[in-house]
Structures are given as C-alpha cells and as structure tokens.
Amino acid sequence: MEIRKVTAMYLSCTGTTKKVVEAIARSTADKLGAEYAVFDFTLPKARESACEYGAGELVICGTPVYAGRVPNLFLPYLKEKIKGKGALAVPVVLFGNRNFDDALSELRDLLSAAGFCTIAAGAFVGEHSFSEVLGAGRPDGEDMKKAEQLAVLTAERAKKIPESYLDDQNGLCKKKQTGDVLADFSVPISVPGASPAEIYYTPRDRHGKPIDIRKVKPKTSEGCKAAEGCRICAEICPMGAIDFDDPSQIKGICIKCGACIKKCPQKAKYYDDQGYLYHKTELEEIYTRRAESTVY
Numbered sequence: 001m002e003i004r005k006v007t008a009m010y011l012s013c014t015g016t017t018k019k020v021v022e023a024i025a026r027s028t029a030d031k032l033g034a035e036y037a038v039f040d041f042t043l044p045k046a047r048e049s050a051c052e053y054g055a056g057e058l059v060i061c062g063t064p065v066y067a068g069r070v071p072n073l074f075l076p077y078l079k080e081k082i083k084g085k086g087a088l089a090v091p092v093v094l095f096g097n098r099n100f101d102d103a104l105s106e107l108r109d110l111l112s113a114a115g116f117c118t119i120a121a122g123a124f125v126g127e128h129s130f131s132e133v134l135g136a137g138r139p140d141g142e143d144m145k146k147a148e149q150l151a152v153l154t155a156e157r158a159k160k161i162p163e164s165y166l167d168d169q170n171g172l173c174k175k176k177q178t179g180d181v182l183a184d185f186s187v188p189i190s191v192p193g194a195s196p197a198e199i200y201y202t203p204r205d206r207h208g209k210p211i212d213i214r215k216v217k218p219k220t221s222e223g224c225k226a227a228e229g230c231r232i233c234a235e236i237c238p239m240g241a242i243d244f245d246d247p248s249q250i251k252g253i254c255i256k257c258g259a260c261i262k263k264c265p266q267k268a269k270y271y272d273d274q275g276y277l278y279h280k281t282e283l284e285e286i287y288t289r290r291a292e293s294t295v296y
Helices: 016-032 072-081 103-113 141-160 232-236 274-286
Strands: 005-010 035-040 051-054 057-064 082-085 088-095 122-125 180-182 185-187
Touching (some): 005 016, 016 035, 016 057, 016 088, 051 057, 057 082, 057 103, 057 141, 072 103, 088 141, 103 122, 122 141
Parallel strands (some): 005 035, 005 057, 051 082, 057 088, 088 122
Antiparallel strands (some): 180 185
C-alpha cells in the first residue's frame, strides 16, 4: 500500500511517549517517502475536536501506561473522536519499568474498533511518573534503537498491505477483526495482554490491603514562583486541573502523571500522602532491574 502521510499521535505528560512516538513516525515517514505530521492530544484544548484518518495514511499512536492500562480518563476521547477509515496504525505504550500488562492489547483493540489496521506495535520503557529512580533516563539509546527497529518493521509491513485489503465502500479494513495473516505478520497485530483488557494494577500495602491514591493531589511548597508570574504547572496539566490564578489549588482531577512535579523549575510541587509515598518506595525497591522495550 502506498502511504502518503505518517502521523505521530500521542498523549505524553512528561515527554517520554512524545520522544519515542515522534522518532518512530519520523523515521517511518522517511523510509516511505511520506509526509510527516504530529498530533499531540496531551492538553485539553487538543481534545476538543475529532480526527479522522483514511486510506494512504499511517498513524503511530502512543500513550503512557497507568495501572497496566491505557489511562482511563482518556478512553472516551480515543473511542469517540479518533477514527481510522482504512488507515494503518501502530499502537505504542510507555511504561515505567514495571510492566505494561494489558495496555498494549487495549490500545490495539481501541484502534481496531475505530477502523484502523494495526500492523506493528511496541512497548517501551520511560522514566516512571512517580519516580526519578525507576527507568531513570529512559528511553535511552538502547530503547531508541528498538524504536528504529519498529520503524523499519512498520515501513516494510505497510508496503505489504495490498490496496485490495480495504473495503471499496467505506475504506475500512475488510478483515481487521479476524487475525488475517499477511506475509509474516497478522492484522490486527498480535501482542501480549488480555483482549478485552481485564483488570487494573492495584497497589497494596505490606498487609495486602489495597492503597487507593485516586484522590491524592500534589501540594505546593513556598518555593513556588506563581507570585512572580510562573504558571508552568497550570499550562502543562493534561487535565486542566491546576488553577491558573492560584497554582497551589488543584480544582480538577489529578491523574498522577508527574508533569507538574517533573517540569517545575523550582521543584515546588510534591506529594505527602503516606499511601502514595509507600507505593512509590515499594515500586523503587522491587522494580529496580532493567525492563526491556519490545517490538511486535
């Protein structure tokens, strides 16, 4: 199939998903001689309008992994406003050195249901949103080599998809739900994880009791420079939850993405909830080994 345009589409709160997805998409576009574009739906304004992709287009779609799944508060947007009428797609997830569980299979299924033909996939390690220890400095050079490997696979497979694979009436992939085998890969692409996705990862204390951090919000220290005009945290919050006039106030839902903490130049945002801190410490103690990025 001739691909005219490759789009890097992603949710990237701290920049790791952006780094990987843009690298894959840019390299794939170069290999296919196609136009390269970026659609970053991290901020609320970007999610106000719908996006539709069609035959001759390829989307590299990436999200972070939260609790082993695609971030649930973004599911309505992905289900309702992203459509792929015969476009090809590559689901990509970024996980914080623990595991990606069902996130990759969930993202693949979302894209397939939206009308995309998924032809490759990848799970990559990025620095954990809670920590500067877990996956520190990642994605690193080795991860980016895997990203290039995925770009090569994607370009090769895109060329192998015949034009006849699309329904002439509506542009959708004829057999997108059948696991149809084309050359050395299947559509939709086969990846680890339950389908449909099953459970969310639940943090627990040393007694096995679940730790509920859903309502936990960051605090603001005296080092905050809001009085001097700094509004970085409010500007980058993917939920638009931080009050612009008073950034110490979190008036909306906090998804614990880490953006406001990691990007504050004064290090003025922090968590003091004991359940959150216990879970963070436990993750750092258990998952200090190097998890590997994988392509499919």
